[in-house]
Amino acid sequence: MDFANNYTSYEQCGNILLKRGETMPNSKEDNKTFFTMRIDKEEKEQLKRLYDDMGMDLTTAVKIFFKQSLLKNGMPFRPTRVNLDNLEARREAKLDTLKEYKDTSELWTDLNE
Numbered sequence: 001m002d003f004a005n006n007y008t009s010y011e012q013c014g015n016i017l018l019k020r021g022e023t024m025p026n027s028k029e030d031n032k033t034f035f036t037m038r039i040d041k042e043e044k045e046q047l048k049r050l051y052d053d054m055g056m057d058l059t060t061a062v063k064i065f066f067k068q069s070l071l072k073n074g075m076p077f078r079p080t081r082v083n084l085d086n087l088e089a090r091r092e093a094k095l096d097t098l099k100e101y102k103d104t105s106e107l108w109t110d111l112n113e
Contacts, residue, residue, distance in 0.1 A: 047061070
């Protein structure tokens with residue numbers, strides 16, 4: 001029997017006297033609350049698979065997001081709107097391997113070839 005969490009008779013634990021059937025207060029759980037949100041079913045399944053592959057469940061992933069939000073005092077990442085069509089061009093531009101042209105006529109000649 002786990003006397004730390006379930007006393008079946010009058011027992012004294014510190015300064016607390018518990019009656020039969022009462023349980024020992026769990027200070028970690030006493031400070032918790034529930035958080036509920038609605039998301040698309042298919043997105044939820046995708047997220048469950050994603051985080052399962054990372055070794056965690058959705059609850060853990062959301063807790064990490066919230067804790068990081070508190071640490072960063074805001075969003076834990078910079079929200080941006082990315083144009084997927086331009087991602088490859090941006091990647092190439094960072095590589096500094098782009099062809100340079102002296103003027104627009106040289107560019108147009110190259111484009112038309």
